[in-house]
Amino acid sequence: MxxxxxxxxxxxxxxxxxxxxxxSKRDKDGLISEEDAKAYDExxxxxxxxSIEIERLQKMDAIEDELSKPINSAIVSKPIAGQVNEPEKKGRASDEYRKDMLKAIRSNFKQVTNLLQEGVDTDGGYLVPEEYDKRLIDVLTENNIMRSLGTKITTSGLHRITVTATKPAALWVEEGGKIPFDDATFGQITIDAFKLAVGVKITNELLYDSMFPLESYIIEQFGKAMGNAEEDAFLNGDGKKKPLGIFHKDGGAMSDVTTAGVAISSDDIISLVYALGRPYRQKAKFIMNDQTIAIIRKLKDGNGNYMWQPSIKEGEPDRLLGYPVFTSAYAPLVEAGKPAIAFGDFSYYNIADRGTRSMQELTELYAETDTTGFIAKERVDGKLILPEAVHLLTVKAK
Known part of the structure; x- marks a missing residue:
């Protein structure tokens, strides 16, 4: 073997x-002791x-197979120095812009080169270099499950999405009979862009310290703050000066499944899954709060098996009835009369980034405390363009 x-x-x-x-360790109430729980976790x-070791061995086998392949031809020519076909980076994508931005930050924006003038934001401040912007988006995605599940688009203005309102239906007709024609109608959903801003203060002592990783610190702080604010809005936003959330009662997902009792049962989860149309179930996922997961993990199906399926591979989500489960601190808690779980194809939630992010420095405002403020701004909107693609499970009112 x-x-x-x-x-x-x-x-x-x-x-x-x-x-x-x-x-074997469950008591009459289906619970286990703290000691047994620790043993199970181990x-x-x-x-x-x-699983990690199996994956490591498989990679080793793949490398061994690659190294054992015969070399068909020898390399007889040397690479020519400088022979690179990559296009020259210009503007905010250039290394010069990134270096000049870091130099400007450390000098309280007293050393501003002509190159930075190309990236002046209309609202004040300087546009983030493209490398910074990409890294900031990476941080946003890491701290925002909706950016990884939804569909991201970039727009320079209002973005209109066409959605079919009615579809033609096929009918059986007699030979030589008149073929009916239906008028397909279309609607439009408009995605706007709302301003989101975050600021941090940094002591001038750190600002002038070349050993301090200022660039990484600012990006991480801005990214986490923006990611948290975005995720909250993408899930719960009311659409007023912010995105429209999945769980919002007006314009969010379809809220047509209610628990049979005041507590969530395994039958309720099954009802939620099959309330979703079959085409949307192919890519469907769950979103819920950690406290809701604590309830769901105790549920069993009709055969006495746990509905919850913990991931056995690092980096993969746990599953419920075979569907991936994602958790968010901003998903609603289990409350009577309110939705608690979202299930569906979240790729129909569109996230629109307008333009790029910008950064602004404030020196005089915090001069008394010998600190400098930095502000990052972005314009973003989010909306579920097809409500039937996501359904909510609402807890029955008492």
Missing amino acids: SKILEMIEKRNKAWEGAKAFLE MEAKVKNY
Whole structure:
């Protein structure tokens, strides 16, 4: 037996043993002690470690196979120095712009080159270099599940999306009979761009310290703050000077599934899944709060099996009835009369970034405290363009 197959067999046995241990330790209320929970967590961690080791062995095999391939022809020519076909970066994409921006930041924007003048924002400040902008988007995505699940578009103005309102229907007709024609109608959804801003203050001592990673610090702080504000709006926003959220009662997802009782049951989850149209279920996912997950993990199906399926591979989401589960601190808590879980194809949630982000420096405002302020701004909007693509589970009112 190969090493990989042996590890797979060990992982399977470990997982079965973990499940059996969990079942054997439950009391009459279906709960386990803190000590048993710790033991189970260790078993689950061991299963994940097996998965990591299996993946490592598979990569090693792939490398061995690649190295064992014969070389068909020798390399007889040397690469010509400077022979690179990459286009020259200009403007905000250039290395010069990035370096000049960092120099300007450290000098309280007293050293502003002519190159930076190309990136002056109409609202004040300087446009973020393209490399900075990309890294800021990376941070936003890492701290914002909706940016990874939704569809991102970039626009220079109002963005209109055409959506079919009615569709033609096929009918059976007699031979030689008149073929009916239906008029397909279309509607338009307009996506705007609302301003989101965040500011940080940095002591001038750090600002002038060349050893301090100022660039990374500012990007990380701005990215986390903007990512949190965006995710909250993408889930709960009312559309007034901010995006329209998935969970909002007007313009959000379809709220047509209500729990049978005041608590969420396994039957309620099944009803939610099949309330969603079959085409949308192919890419469907769950979004819920951590506290809701704590409730869901205790639910079983009609055969006594847990509906929750923990991920056995690092980096992959847990699953519920076979569908990935994403958690957000901004998803609603379980409250009577309010939606608690969203399920659907979130690619129909469109996120529109207008233009690029800009940065502005404030020196005089905080001069008394020997600090300098920095402001980052962006314009963004978000909207679910097809409500039927996402359904909500609402907890029954008491």
